[in-house]
Amino acid sequence: MYRDRIRLPSLWNKVMSAAEAALLIEDGMTVGMSGFTRAGEAKAVPHALAERAKVTPLKISLMTGASLGNDLDKELTEAGVLARRMPFQVDSTLRKAINAGEVMFIDQHLSETVEQLRNGQLKLPDIAVIEAVAITEQGHIVPTTSVGNSASFAIFARQVIIEINLAHNPNLEGLHDIYIPTYRPTRTPIPLVKVDDRIGSPAIPIPPEKIAAIVITHQGDSPSTVAPPDxxxxxxxxxxxxxxxxxxxxxxxxxxxxxxxxxxxxxxxxxxxxxxxxxxxxxxxxxxxxxxxxxxxxxxxxxxxxxxxxxxxxxxxxxxxxxxxxxxxxxxxxxxxxxxxxxxxxxxxxxxxxxxxxxxxxxxxxxxxxxxxxxxxxxxxxxxxxxxxxxxxxxxxxxxxxxxxxxxxxxxxxxxxxxxxxxxxxxxxxxxxxxxxxxxxxxxxxxxxxxxxxxxxxxxxxxxxxxxxxxxxxxxxxxxxxxxxxxxxxxxxxxxx
Amino acid sequence: MYRDRIRLPSLWNKVMSAAEAALLIEDGMTVGMSGFTRAGEAKAVPHALAERAKVTPLKISLMTGASLGNDLDKELTEAGVLARRMPFQVDSTLRKAINAGEVMFIDQHLSETVEQLRNGQLKLPDIAVIEAVAITEQGHIVPTTSVGNSASFAIFARQVIIEINLAHNPNLEGLHDIYIPTYRPTRTPIPLVKVDDRIGSPAIPIPPEKIAAIVITHQGDSPSTVAPPDxxxxxxxxxxxxxxxxxxxxxxxxxxxxxxxxxxxxxxxxxxxxxxxxxxxxxxxxxxxxxxxxxxxxxxxxxxxxxxxxxxxxxxxxxxxxxxxxxxxxxxxxxxxxxxxxxxxxxxxxxxxxxxxxxxxxxxxxxxxxxxxxxxxxxxxxxxxxxxxxxxxxxxxxxxxxxxxxxxxxxxxxxxxxxxxxxxxxxxxxxxxxxxxxxxxxxxxxxxxxxxxxxxxxxxxxxxxxxxxxxxxxxxxxxxxxxxxxxxxxxxxxxxx
Incomplete structure (x- = not known):
């Protein structure tokens, strides 16, 4: 039933459980995950990683777009997985650990994280975990409800784990516009001059051989907690x-x-x-x-x-x-x-x-x-x-x-x-x-x-x-x-x- | 002897003394002057303005590129001319007046002053005073040792006073590259992709009828005060x-x-x-x-x-x-x-x-x-x-x-x-x-x-x-x-x- 979401058949044999995929993440690694303001975060693999860490302790540096939903930062903190965290978070458990000096938190302008990665000023992610609605015929990744830093994480990482989330409407495909600035010294102007300009591609272009695992999930994003006006x-x-x-x-x-x-x-x-x-x-x-x-x-x-x-x-x-x-x-x-x-x-x-x-x-x-x-x-x-x-x-x-x-x-x-x-x-x-x-x-x-x-x-x-x-x-x-x-x-x- | 510096003959009759030109500046006006890091500032007119204010008090808002040389900020402060000053200064007398609350100083990112003028968020200069090596056949202004905010000041002001400074090498012409961003919502990328790209014009384009006065000067820039390495x-x-x-x-x-x-x-x-x-x-x-x-x-x-x-x-x-x-x-x-x-x-x-x-x-x-x-x-x-x-x-x-x-x-x-x-x-x-x-x-x-x-x-x-x-x-x-x-x-x- 999920094979129509993985349109490059050579990838079908990469489907595995979240626990198996999480084994690709090793102690000391830098991991880049999708997720921005509780939308479109990878869900099953970080959960499996936290479960595993309860038995076999490990620590990672975790980069995301912004905040995660589904209490994932809480789970990862409680399991002692987070050595370093950037560039944003909103979780009360993680916040306590940051303020106790237990997790090193790097609080960044959200536009700058991938620029610093691109320039080699931050350690590149060893592995990326990206939620998707589909993988295209070319093996490109179609994100879900957020783009965040997912595109650059997937491009920079040596290996990519994809969570195909069946809970998301496949019609999300076509909503995204993936544009990556060129490297210096030949960087050119970003050709966006109107709010509705489309300047990139609808999916994240990576070589399909970097896709090391595919996990099928069904869990929705956490709802926002916005209160009505007072x-x-x-x-x-x-x-x-x-x-x-x-x-x-x-x-x-x-x-x-x-x-x-x-x-x-x-x-x-x-x-x-x-x-x-x-x-x-x-x-x-x-x-x-x-x-x-x-x-x-x-x-x-x-x-x-x-x-x-x-x-x-x-x-x-x-x-x-x-x-x-x-x-x-x-x-x-x-x-x-x-x-x-x-x-x-x-x-x-x-x-x-x-x-x-x-x-x-x-x-x-x-x-x-x-x-x-x-x-x-x-x-x-x-x-x-x-x-x-x-x-x-x-x-x-x-x-x-x-x-x-x-x-x-x-x-x-x-x-x-x-x-x-x-x-x-x-x-x-x-x-x-x-x-x-x-x-x-x-x-x-x-x-x-x-x-x-x-x-x-x-x-x-x-x-x-x-x-x-x-x-x-x-x-x-x-x-x-x-x-x-x-x-x-x-x-x-x-x-x- | 200066007529070769004013290549639009219809402007020859605008030549007058600094004291006469300074009369165009009235109490309460906002004035934009050339000058950036003690280079290329208008010299004779601000001096004449300070002299006049000793007799007939007046106050202005003064905008420049950055700091002025030739003790002009000192003279203007001592003469009580400065009600407001932006976006930068380095003068010890003016500094004292700023810290005493006598001059309202608006300390700005130097890239932002003319953007705020362009958007109507700051009061536009009533008059601009710009040092030049020449005025072209079209009546355009060729700056001297700085560009600073001179181009936008001249474009925004209703009237422009030009100081043709014969102390500067006329060969400065051709050194400048005047590019002004377009207005929103149709602003386009700045087409500069290499340090040595030239994207504008060699002179400041204004309608020559805005040139209300031309003053001939012979005074050099102040030397920099940089000390050798210790x-x-x-x-x-x-x-x-x-x-x-x-x-x-x-x-x-x-x-x-x-x-x-x-x-x-x-x-x-x-x-x-x-x-x-x-x-x-x-x-x-x-x-x-x-x-x-x-x-x-x-x-x-x-x-x-x-x-x-x-x-x-x-x-x-x-x-x-x-x-x-x-x-x-x-x-x-x-x-x-x-x-x-x-x-x-x-x-x-x-x-x-x-x-x-x-x-x-x-x-x-x-x-x-x-x-x-x-x-x-x-x-x-x-x-x-x-x-x-x-x-x-x-x-x-x-x-x-x-x-x-x-x-x-x-x-x-x-x-x-x-x-x-x-x-x-x-x-x-x-x-x-x-x-x-x-x-x-x-x-x-x-x-x-x-x-x-x-x-x-x-x-x-x-x-x-x-x-x-x-x-x-x-x-x-x-x-x-x-x-x-x-x-x-x-x-x-x-x-x-």
Whole structure:
């Protein structure tokens, strides 16, 4: 029944169990696996590897596109398999191991991993494990719900294990556009000039003799965990849509806006949902992950085309979208994350990048990753790829967290992922700060006035006023700059009530 | 005698004194001036403007390419002319005014200023003042020793004042390559695929009727202030050249290396000089500023081609290079800084970017701009344009400053310009840390072991050990993280002796 999915008959004898295939992975190897934002990850082989490691310990370096679903990072962590992990994760068990210093985590811009592999700056994967809907007549790999880094992993690895997942709609074939930049010094421009351009091939081209094993699976992707908009995320969406209207009125954008990028998560999803009832038309996305809101916007006739590297849907939308893929297919493309996030393309297209901040400071520096400067949350993901080169680099967050114990706006961020040079617009449910063309002292004023929760406004005003007395282009009081974080660690609150 | 420099005779009647031309600049205007790293700045008109402001106060927003020479930023600051200044400066008087909050300074990636103008995100210049060697038969402007932002300023401004500087060799004509990206949504790839590609025109195309005034000048550029290599900068150069040899041996680069970018200043200049006696051949530069070392390398037969946005030379090399320009002209091109620093091109070409850090921390974050997190030094310049997208992002600094009172390696930088995600290699005179593919705790180990001055090594080890006990992906002790900077402010030393 799966032979129609393996269209090169000479590969039929490579079909084996996940446990057998996992034996190809040896202690000390570097392994590249498919998977991006819980979509299209290899499922059976990593599970079998974790099972095996419970009996016979082994350690690997694991590279993926981004986060895995189906609790695979948890399983692999608990089985002690992960020595090194890159470039992104979202699993709470793995996060604990990273913060304990037990797993070496390399937190990278998602566009850069395969570029560093290509240049020999990271160790190439010994083996790649890639989920596919089919293998073509040429032995090429047709990915499933994500492309991520799968193409380059398969090209760089000496051996490739393919998981043919029968749970995915075979009609996914044709959705992907695999383009790999040429090597230097003869690298040429990436010929992508419109969101819907197709510049590559529909499958990953590798010599079929590299395919060492094929495993048949039936397990679906994990559903996304996105929550419906609440009053705060709705307020953030409203502020941003008002801002877009002003940009259109000022002639800086048309009513089509620019190609939209939205990070994963509730706030970005809420902003995208907010566009359904907006006056904007003929919208496009050039993003990493396509979430429920992408398809809600298509259904509403608002979104003409969406380019991403993965599709991650809730239980609600999953069957509906993938069961009716022909309805959406001509409006979608999935690309390698190197291309979906490429600085060349992001700058050329003029992306509007909307990403979530953990916290930001008076001067517009953004922390996306580290709680109190030390403990990794998930990773920077693609936020830096987009923010640096976007037409508009927008960061969103609720103004407070933990019932008000934490202010998301602080005197000085405890870790910097996006510098003051790279941040244009900050939005909380309180309001929006437009930092473009402002000096640091001016930024502090608009941030305090527009984004800070009322319960922290006086304290931030006091800090800023006192710092200005000391002077400086970016006034700070070094003794107090991180005191809010220190209070949080010691008392559970940033400020005494 | 200057009429051969103004080849469109209808413009001859626009010649006037600098004082008359400066009257075109009105209070409250935004003014875009030529000038990049003390090369090719408009000289007479800003001087006349400062003189006028002493009598009749006025304020402007001043945009340039980068830094100005001939003490113009000092004069303009002292005359109270500068309300706002972007995107870079190096003047001590202006610096004081910035740090006092008297001049609003917008510290930008040098590739981004004209992109933000083009998109209407910054106020367009009302008037541009551009130094030129000639005006062509079409009324187009031939720049002098820098291109910087001059082309876009002239295109965007309603009126243009041209300073024809007779002190410059007219043979500079033909050196420049003016390419302006198209507007979105129809922007196309920048067609530059080799360092020596010419993709634009030799002069800045504007309608001649925009030329409102022409001023004749005779004043040279300020000489660069670069110092010859000392034992520390020589040691930094040696470490880096050893590293390049290892990269070649590992097959990650050829003996031609990649296109080199070097920031302005003594250390980068010393590194470039160090290449004269290296085994590398047929080198190229794709940089912002071409300094003495560029021409020393050409003379030594080591450097085949250099692309920059300006030429800034010492007194020693100035007459020699510009007096014998035909000797160098086929090995040089000057481009708009948007193109010399463009993320698309930097990533495509695989630049080796060498820039100076003010300080860096245990985890590889780099501060390029702020003393003790508050006081602006010069600005980020192009370092971020190159570091983010380079094949190798290298930062160099001496391990200590002020006779040992300051360590350039600190627990936590007091300001972040380049995040841990963007920094590959750190070098001091002590040694070199290769951070590629390392997790934060691993980076701390190689930085302490390789880059820290012996007098600070134990203290940093102690900090790191104690922070690791507390845990975290990026271990820190928040109470102590900025204590070295606080000590410096309060006692003049980072650590008690």
């Amino acid at each position: 009053s705060d995320t709705q307020a953030i969406a409203d502020h941003l849509i008002d801002f877009f209207k002003q940009e259109v009125a000022a002639g800086r954008m048309t009513n089509k806006l620019g190609p939209l990028q939205a990070g994963i998560g509730n706030i970005a999803n809420a902003v995208m949902c907010g566009l359904i009832d907006s006056p904007f038309e003929d919208l496009t996305m050039y993003s990493e992950v396509l979430q429920d809101s992408t398809f809600d916007l298509i259904d509403a006739g608002k979104l003409s085309f969406a380019s991403g590297s993965s599709i991650t849907l809730s239980g609600r939308r999953n069957a509906d979208v993938f069961g009716n893929l022909e309805k959406y297919k001509d409006k979608l493309v999935l690309r390698p994350q190197e291309i979906s996030n490429h600085p060349e393309v992001v700058r050329r297209l003029g992306i509007i990048g909307i990403n979530t901040a953990l916290e930001f400071d008076l001067y517009g520096n953004v922390n996306s990753t580290h709680i109190c400067g030390t403990r990794m949350m998930n990773g920077i993901g693609g936020s830096g790829d987009f923010a640096r080169n976007a037409h508009l680099a927008i960061f969103v967050t609720k103004s407070i967290a933990k019932g008000g114990a934490i202010s998301s706006v602080v005197p000085m961020v405890s870790h910097v992922d996006h510098t003051e040079h790279d941040v244009d617009i900050l939005v909380t449910e309180i309001g929006l700060a437009d930092l473009r063309g402002l000096a640091p002292r001016e930024r502090a004023r608009v941030i305090i006035d527009n984004c800070v929760h009322p319960s922290y406004r006086q304290a931030l005003n006091d800090y800023f006023d006192a710092a200005c007395v000391l002077g400086g282009h970016t006034p700070h009081i070094l003794r107090d700059a991180l005191s809010w974080h220190l209070n949080l660690e010691e008392t559970g609150r940033m400020l005494a009530v | 034992s520390d900068t020589q040691a930094i150069a040696d470490h880096l050249i050893d590293f390049f040899k290892q990269e070649v041996a590992a097959g990650r680069m050829t003996n031609k290396l990649g296109p080199l970018q070097a920031g302005i200043g003594n250390i980068a200049n010393a590194v470039m000089c160090g290449l004269i006696d290296s085994p590398f051949e047929d080198l190229t530069m794709y940089s912002e500023v071409l300094q003495d070392s560029t021409f020393d390398l050409i003379d030594a037969g080591k450097l085949s081609f250099a692309s920059g946005s300006s030429i800034t030379l010492s007194g020693r090399r100035n007459a020699d290079v510009f007096g014998n320009l035909e000797k160098y002209k086929d090995k040089l091109v000057l481009r708009p800084q948007e193109i010399s620093n463009h993320p698309e091109v930097v990533r495509r070409l695989g630049i080796i970017g060498i820039n100076t850090a003010l300080e860096f921390d245990l985890y590889g974050n780099v501060n390029s701009t702020h003393i003790c997190g508050t006081r602006m030094m010069n600005g980020i310049g192009g370092s971020g344009d190159f570091a983010r997208n380079a094949h190798l992002a290298i930062f160099v600094t001496k391990s200590i400053a002020k006779g040992g009172a300051i360590s350039s390696v600190v627990p936590m930088v007091s300001h972040v310009d380049h995040t841990e995600h963007d920094v590959d290699i750190l070098v001091t005179e002590i040694g070199l840390a290769d951070l590629r593919g390392l997790a934060p705790r691993e980076r701390a180990r190689v930085i302490i072991d390789n880059c820290v001055h012996p007098s600070y090594r134990q203290a940093l080890n102690d900090y790191f050990d104690a922070a690791c006990v507390l845990g975290g992906h990026t271990p820190h002790i928040l109470r102590d993280a900025l204590s070295w900077h606080l000590n410096l402010e309060e006692t003049g030393r980072m650590l008690a002796v």
